[in-house]
Amino acid sequence: MENRSIEALEIINNRDKYQDDSSRLLQAIKYIKNTIIGNTKKKLEFIDNGAIALFINLLLNEKNQDILIQVTCVLGSFSCKLERGALDICKTPNALDRLISLLSHDNQKMVESSARTIKFILGSKPQNSNHHAFNHINSFIYGAEGIRLLTSLLKHNESIQETAIIIIGQGCEPLINNRREELNTYQTQLLKSGAFDSIFSFLAPSKSKLQEQCLVAVELLTRDNATVCQHLVNRSPDYVELRLIVHLAKSQSPRTKLLAATIICNIDQTKCLPPPFSPVMTKLLPMIVRLMSPQTCASPTGTGHESGSSMMMNGSDTIPAGGSGGTSNNNAHLGNIEEEQSIREDIPAFLARVVSESEELQRVAAECESLIKLVGYIRDRKSSNKLLENALTAIAVLCSTREDSRRQVAESKAIPIIVQLLDSSQPSIKAAACRCIKSLSRSIKQLRTFLYDSAVGQPFPKLIVDPSLEVRVNALASICNLVIDFSPMKQEMIDSGVMKKLVEYLLDGQCEHQVRLNSAWALKNMLFMADVPIKEALLKEISLDNLATLTRETNPAISEQILSLFRNLLYKDSTNIITDEHGLLLIRLVEQLINNPTYSTNDAVIKQALFVVCNLASNKEIHRNQIITSPIFQKIIYYLENSNNHEIKITSIWCLTNLVKFEDITKEQRIKKIRDNGCIDIVNMMVEGSNEDLKIRSKELLKSFSQN
Amino acid sequence: MEWRDITIQDLERMISKEDWENKLDEVQVSKNDLNNLVMNYLIIQGYKEAAEMFQNESGTKATVDLISIVDRMAIRSAIQRGDIEQGIEIVNDLNPEILDTNPQLYFHLQQQKLIELIKKGMISEALTFAQEELAPQCEENHKFLEELEKTISLLAFDDIAKSPLSSLVEASQRQKTASELNAAILVSQSHDKDPKLPTILKLLQWAQNNLDDKLTFPRLNINNNAELSTIDNNSDSDSMIE
Numbered sequence: 041m042e043n044r045s046i047e048a049l050e051i052i053n054n055r056d057k058y059q060d061d062s063s064r065l066l067q068a069i070k071y072i073k074n075t076i077i078g079n080t081k082k083k084l085e086f087i088d089n090g091a092i093a094l095f096i097n098l099l100l101n102e103k104n105q106d107i108l109i110q111v112t113c114v115l116g117s118f119s120c121k122l123e124r125g126a127l128d129i130c131k132t133p134n135a136l137d138r139l140i141s142l143l144s145h146d147n148q149k150m151v152e153s154s155a156r157t158i159k160f161i162l163g164s165k166p167q168n169s170n171h172h173a174f175n176h177i178n179s180f181i182y183g184a185e186g187i188r189l190l191t192s193l194l195k196h197n198e199s200i201q202e203t204a205i206i207i208i209g210q211g212c213e214p215l216i217n218n219r220r221e222e223l224n225t226y227q228t229q230l231l232k233s234g235a236f237d238s239i240f241s242f243l244a245p246s247k248s249k250l251q252e253q254c255l256v257a258v259e260l261l262t263r264d265n266a267t268v269c270q271h272l273v274n275r276s277p278d279y280v281e282l283r284l285i286v287h288l289a290k291s292q293s294p295r296t297k298l299l300a301a302t303i304i305c306n307i308d309q310t311k312c313l314p315p316p317f318s319p320v321m322t323k324l325l326p327m328i329v330r331l332m333s334p335q336t337c338a339s340p341t342g343t344g345h346e347s348g349s350s351m352m353m354n355g356s357d358t359i360p361a362g363g364s365g366g367t368s369n370n371n372a373h374l375g376n377i378e379e380e381q382s383i384r385e386d387i388p389a390f391l392a393r394v395v396s397e398s399e400e401l402q403r404v405a406a407e408c409e410s411l412i413k414l415v416g417y418i419r420d421r422k423s424s425n426k427l428l429e430n431a432l433t434a435i436a437v438l439c440s441t442r443e444d445s446r447r448q449v450a451e452s453k454a455i456p457i458i459v460q461l462l463d464s465s466q467p468s469i470k471a472a473a474c475r476c477i478k479s480l481s482r483s484i485k486q487l488r489t490f491l492y493d494s495a496v497g498q499p500f501p502k503l504i505v506d507p508s509l510e511v512r513v514n515a516l517a518s519i520c521n522l523v524i525d526f527s528p529m530k531q532e533m534i535d536s537g538v539m540k541k542l543v544e545y546l547l548d549g550q551c552e553h554q555v556r557l558n559s560a561w562a563l564k565n566m567l568f569m570a571d572v573p574i575k576e577a578l579l580k581e582i583s584l585d586n587l588a589t590l591t592r593e594t595n596p597a598i599s600e601q602i603l604s605l606f607r608n609l610l611y612k613d614s615t616n617i618i619t620d621e622h623g624l625l626l627i628r629l630v631e632q633l634i635n636n637p638t639y640s641t642n643d644a645v646i647k648q649a650l651f652v653v654c655n656l657a658s659n660k661e662i663h664r665n666q667i668i669t670s671p672i673f674q675k676i677i678y679y680l681e682n683s684n685n686h687e688i689k690i691t692s693i694w695c696l697t698n699l700v701k702f703e704d705i706t707k708e709q710r711i712k713k714i715r716d717n718g719c720i721d722i723v724n725m726m727v728e729g730s731n732e733d734l735k736i737r738s739k740e741l742l743k744s745f746s747q748n
Numbered sequence: 749m750e751w752r753d754i755t756i757q758d759l760e761r762m763i764s765k766e767d768w769e770n771k772l773d774e775v776q777v778s779k780n781d782l783n784n785l786v787m788n789y790l791i792i793q794g795y796k797e798a799a800e801m802f803q804n805e806s807g808t809k810a811t812v813d814l815i816s817i818v819d820r821m822a823i824r825s826a827i828q829r830g831d832i833e834q835g836i837e838i839v840n841d842l843n844p845e846i847l848d849t850n851p852q853l854y855f856h857l858q859q860q861k862l863i864e865l866i867k868k869g870m871i872s873e874a875l876t877f878a879q880e881e882l883a884p885q886c887e888e889n890h891k892f893l894e895e896l897e898k899t900i901s902l903l904a905f906d907d908i909a910k911s912p913l914s915s916l917v918e919a920s921q922r923q924k925t926a927s928e929l930n931a932a933i934l935v936s937q938s939h940d941k942d943p944k945l946p947t948i949l950k951l952l953q954w955a956q957n958n959l960d961d962k963l964t965f966p967r968l969n970i971n972n973n974a975e976l977s978t979i980d981n982n983s984d985s986d987s988m989i990e
Contacts (some may be wrong), residue, residue, distance in 0.1 A: 070837070077840050078847040079856035113844050120848045156845060198938065199843075249938040310966045 041085050048072050049086075052094045054401045062104055069110045077093075077117050083125060088640065092118060092128045096135045109153050114141065116157035121166050126164035130173040136161075142181055143189050153205040155193060157190035162210040182226060194238040198250060203238055205253045212260035217254070220264060227265045236261055236268060244284060255288065255299035262306040269312035278556065282307070282317060289324050294383045298390060301328050310451045321394065321401060326408040332387050380422065383675035388414060388430035392437040402438055406445045411666075413439060415454040419462065425466050432461065432472035439479035446483045450490040462499040467508035472689035474503065474514035488528055497522055497529035497653050501536040509552060516542075516558035523566040539566065543581040546590070546602075553595060560601035567608035571648060575609055575617050584621065596642050600635075603648035613743040623656055623663040627670060634675050643685045650676070650691040656696035661706060664699055668710050673717075679721050686731045693723070693737045700744045711745065720745065763965040783808040784989040789943040792934060794821045800910050812937055818843070820933055827926035828919070839929065843936050853932050855885050855892050859899055860925040867917050874903070 048068040048451045051058060060065045072091070076083045086092075095118075098111045115135075118125035143156035162181070165174050180186040193204035208230060215223035230236050239261075242254045262268050275281050282304075289300035302322045307313050308321055391410060395401040417423050417431040435454075440444045449455065458480075461473040477496055482488050501520065502517035514747055519538065533539075545551050545559040567578060582590070592597045606626060630649045639645045643706060653672055656663045667673060676692045681690055696719065699710050726738035763771075787808045790799040796817040803810050811966045819842050826835040836857060839846055858881055863873040878900055886893035894963035898913060915921060931941040956967050 073844070074833070074837055077836075077844055078851070079881070079885075117844060117848055120845075153844075249935065354781050 041089060041723075044071065045075060045082075045086070046089075047204065049091060049094065051088060052098065054387055055098070061351070062107065066107055066110065068115060068544055069107065069737055073117065075111060075115045076114070077678060080122060083118055083122055083742070087118065087125060087128065092125065096129065096132050097107070099135055105147055105150060108142075109147070112142065112150070112153040112157050113692065115139075115324050116153065116160045119157065120160040121164060123164045123166060126161040127171065127173055129161060130177055133176045136176050136180070140186075140189070141613050143193065146514075148200070151193070151196060152200050152203070155200055155207070159203050159207050159210070162207060167214045172530075181207065182222075184576065185231075187229050187235070191230070191233040191238065192233040194235060201242065202250050202253050205242075205250075205257045208239070209253075209257045209260050212257075212263075216260070216263065223263070224265055227263075227268050230261060231268050231271055236271070238561050240272070240275075240281060243288070251288075252293075252295060252299070252700045255303070256298060258285075259299050259302050259306065262303055262310075264306070264310065266310040266312055267365070269307045269310045273307060273312050273314060279314065279317070282314070286320055290318075290327070295379065297331065298328060298383065298386060301325075301394075302390055308394075309397060321398075322404050325391075325394065325404050327402060328387060328390065329405060329408045329413070331383065332410065332413045355721050381427075384417075385424060385426045385430055388417070388427070388434040392430070392434040396437050399441055402442055402445070405438060406442060406448070411435065411445055412452065414438075414612050415449065415452045415457075418454065418457055425469060425595070428461065428464075428467045429466070429472045432458065432469065432476050436472065436475035436479045436517070439476070440482070443483055443485075446480050446486050449480065450486055455486075455490045455496075459494045459496050459499070462496075462503060467511050470503065470506065471508070471510040471514040474511065474518045476520060478514070478518040479519065481527075484526055487521070487526070492528045497532050497536075500533065501538055501541075504538065506539055509555070513554045513558060514554070516545075516555060516562055520558065520562045520565050525569040534566070539577060540581055541577070542566075543586075547582075553598070556600060557595075559600050560605060564601050564605040564608055567605055569611070571606065572615055572617065574730045576612070577736070578615060587622065587625060591632070594638075596639065596645055599639070599643075600645050600648050603633075603652055605647065605656055607648060607651040610652065613655075613659050616661065620660070620662055623660060624666060626656060627663065627666050627672065630672055631670055634672065643688060646679075647685075647687055647691055650679075650688065650695060654691060654694045654698055657695055658702065661702075661704040664704070664710060665706055667695075668699060668713055673713075675718060677717055678721065680719075680726070686734055689731075690734055690737055691725070693726070693734070693741055696723075697737070697741045697744060700741075715745070761963050763963060768966050770856045779806050779916075785945055785948070788940075789945045791817060792939060792941075792943040794930075796821065806818075811907060812939065813884065816937060820930060823933070824926045824930055827860070827929060828922050829858075830864045830922060832857055833865070835926075835929065839871055839933065844934065846932050850932055851885065851889070852892075853928055855882070855889075855895075856925050856928055857884070858882055860922065862899055863902070864907075865922065866899075871903060906952060 044578055048071045051064060051068040051274075055065050072086065076086060092115070095111055095115050098107070099115065102108050102111060115129055119129055133389050139154045142150050143158075145151055145154070156477060158177070161177060165177070181190070184359050188206050193200050196204075211226060212223060215226065221234060230499070236258075238253050242250055243258070258272075262272060272281050272285075273279065285300050285303050288296055289304060291300070293298050302315075304313070304320055304324065345647050391405060391414075396406050414431045414435050418435070419426055423431070435458075439449060458473050458476045461469055462477070464473065475695070479498070481491055500515055500519055504512055504519065506512050506515065519533065519542075521527070523538070524530065524531050527533075541587070542559040542563050543557050546563065548556070558703055563578070566574065590602050593602055595713075610626075630653055633639050634646065639649075653667060653676075657667055676695050679688050679692045684691075700714065720742070723738045723741055726734050727742070729735060729738075763944065783802075783806045786806075787802060787810060790802060791810060791812055791814075796814055799810055799814055799817065802808065803814075819838055823835045823838045823842075826832075826838065832894050836847065847857070862874055862882060862955055865877060878896065882892075882896050886896050899916060902908055902911065902913055902916060905913070908917050909912060934941055952968065959965060961965075
């Protein structure tokens with residue numbers, strides 16, 4: 041450390057000596073300030089020499105306002121883009137309290153400087169950091185007092201407003217992905233405090249920098265929150281606010297355009313977009329996709345700001361940019377490149393979000409060549425990790441339902457690249473590539489051709505045991521399609537030991553819910569129309585004891601898949617793989633299940649349970665007789681009379697049909713029992729009903745009776 | 749230019765000065781917009797007194813606290829006379845965020861400081877400074893490293909002024925650094941980096957050049973008291989804006 045720096049720290053440390061001469065102290069502080077600003081190496085040097093403790097001491101004890109302003113400023117710089125600085129300040133809760141109390145100071149400069157420091161601390165705090173030192177600042181921004189203070193800062197000067205808006209955004213960001221309820225509460229509180237309205241009021245007078253920050257905040261505050269979206273839409277007559285956002289979505293600046301479009305997307309997805317605006321997204325989407333081509337991004341007008349006066353223009357593509365006298369700036373371009381890069385990363389993420397729930401928008405996006413551009417990004421070796429991840433995610437969404445889009449991706453020879461990216465070093469890229477494979481493999485044609493040719497199955501045995509949960513979950517979801525009956529990879533997947541792993545996940549109650557659900561789903565698909573050896577292999581993996589464990593599953597979604605798995609296992613079992621014991625166990629399971637209040641109203645689970653009964657009834661006499669004497673039989677009659685669900689009724693009819701259809705010694709007794717319970721009358725009523733399938737099945741059943 | 753006879757078609761493609769002026773008169777331009785355009789130029793170029801005067805006389809409200817112009821100009825003049833530290837001090841007082849969040853600008857200021865040391869012949873100080881201050885910043889940015897290497901190689905020349913890198917030590921380099929800093933301050937104050945007026949004049953120039961291919965019309969000669977040229981005197985099409 042240089043002598044002057046040591047000297048400056050000395051002066052601060054012995055400030056009592058200089059009480060009469062505050063200018064020396066001020067000078068020393070300003071020297072440190074000007075040394076560290078912009079210079080991470082110097083910041084670390086000072087931190088190593090105990091500077092933060094010295095400055096916190098000043099912050100807590102100094103009375104002189106000029107000095108205090110400089111102190112907050114230095115603490116801000118220590119925490120700017122430096123996690124260690126932010127952490128060190130947060131470790132002293134008093135320091136944070138003092139900074140917070142300065143937000144209510146009379147001196148604007150003091151407020152400005154303290155707010156900025158809090159902003160820097162939040163900006164350097166790693167997202168989702170669980171370090172307890174950050175608890176205090178979190179309870180400030182999410183607490184009632186913090187919300188009140190931040191809202192009051194929006195009434196100060198422009199610079200303070202901007203800082204407050206950024207802090208509010210920083211409060212929302214960590215909640216976006218996995219903490220929806222907390223986000224919703226925070227958004228709604230900021231709506232009630234008036235912060236949302238204040239931020240919105242800064243949008244109209246278009247001062248480029250503040251406007252952009254406002255758009256960021258409005259986007260975060262409207263995300264997944266119908267209350268806030270509804271408020272925005274209905275705030276003034278004639279949709280003034282919404283029309284402003286639509287206007288901004290047509291701005292010259294790509295960032296402004298994208299943010300405004302995202303806000304409209306938020307409003308659309310919370311079902312708050314009023315009918316006159318419903319075609320807006322269809323029109324905006326191609327405009328946003330156009331921003332994706334590198335040429336548009338590089339044009340000199342690409343980052344033009346909306347001007348303050350309506351007559352002024354942003355120049356045109358063919359006019360040479362810049363070079364106007366003293367302010368010409370040859371370096372501005374580099375800033376633009378960063379901006380372009382971040383825009384390029386954000387557009388695919390936007391695309392994925394906006395089209396996710398609308399097939400119509402998926403079509404619009406596909407028709408304006410978005411897939412070609414996205415494939416271009418994943419092909420480009422220079423693409424950043426973020427861009428790769430977002431482009432893959434967008435491809436996955438665009439191909440989730442449209443065969444045309446899958447074909448387009450396959451024909452652009454992108455599948456080998458996607459398969460390669462399954463092997464990326466970045467978990468988020470691997471997971472996104474898995475999502476792509478899942479969408480593409482929904483097409484039998486792609487599965488049999490391009491996907492098979494690219495050896496898509498090979499990486500999966502490794503992917504389903506990946507250390508990253510996100511990768512495991514997405515890999516298991518893709519496997520569901522790769523192991524289905526008509527998949528050419530099915531045998532390969534089974535040979536590679538995938539089944540063993542899936543059973544292991546399913547049986548492990550400690551395992552994450554999503555992993556178990558996807559495993560059950562994949563096993564179900566694997567057993568669909570499966571050959572005897574596959575069924576045998578599964579029963580070898582699941583012992584009888586484990587089968588009993590599975591029947592005690594408490595999660596309805598997983599239970600549904602397990603039942604469906606049994607249904608596939610039992611289907612047309614002519615080789616006696618399913619022993620008497622297996623069958624009786626399964627009948628007991630269904631008995632428990634249909635009488636369990638948790639499931640009795642869950643039609644999806646009930647339906648699968650009935651299919652299990654139905655398939656059991658088609659296999660063995662002993663099981664048929666067990667069913668007809670169990671409470672299941674009474675329940676079937678109950679469903680026929682009372683259920684509102686046609687599928688459940690049809691499945692019930694199937695069960696009865698199988699009980700009377702198969703020739704065996706005890707057949708007559710079963711028919712008698714069914715007749716005695718008044719089933720014929722009930723089924724006769726079904727024949728008169730309006731549901732065609734139900735009619736046909738009922739007639740078939742009556743025919744079986746009359747033949748006997 | 750080759751001489752050829754004027755044909756009927758040529759005459760049809762001509763617009764007289766009178767017709768042109770009539771057409772120009774038809775276009776409504778608001779006085780307010782024009783005043784804003786002037787104010788925008790004065791503020792961004794840093795003419796504080798002119799802006800004050802203009803504000804008083806035209807009633808056009810300045811979009812920014814005019815005192816901030818003084819700071820901006822003080823920073824500019826500090827950099828232009830080579831006092832980089834003074835410049836940094838005022839910027840950090842004005843807004844400490846600018847240099848903390850703009851690594852490229854910070855690097856260029858440090859680079860300018862290095863150039864000033866070399867110019868003063870303080871070789872060992874320059875080397876220490878480059879090693880201690882600039883080199884760490886280059887670790888993450890390849891472009892910075894290139895620029896640093898170029899600056900350091902100034903030391904290899906006996907007569908820098910005659911070296912191929914002489915542009916680094918000229919006043920224009922200080923001006924460049926000062927402009928970059930000025931632009932960053934303007935952006936931080938929600939201002940455009942460049943005034944709008946020159947862009948509009950460029951647009952005019954471009955439109956006139958395009959129109960030249962289709963019509964003969966009285967051009968506005970920007971470097972010539974902004975007079976309309978007459979039809980027979982339109983050869984002066986290379987007029988420059990600055």
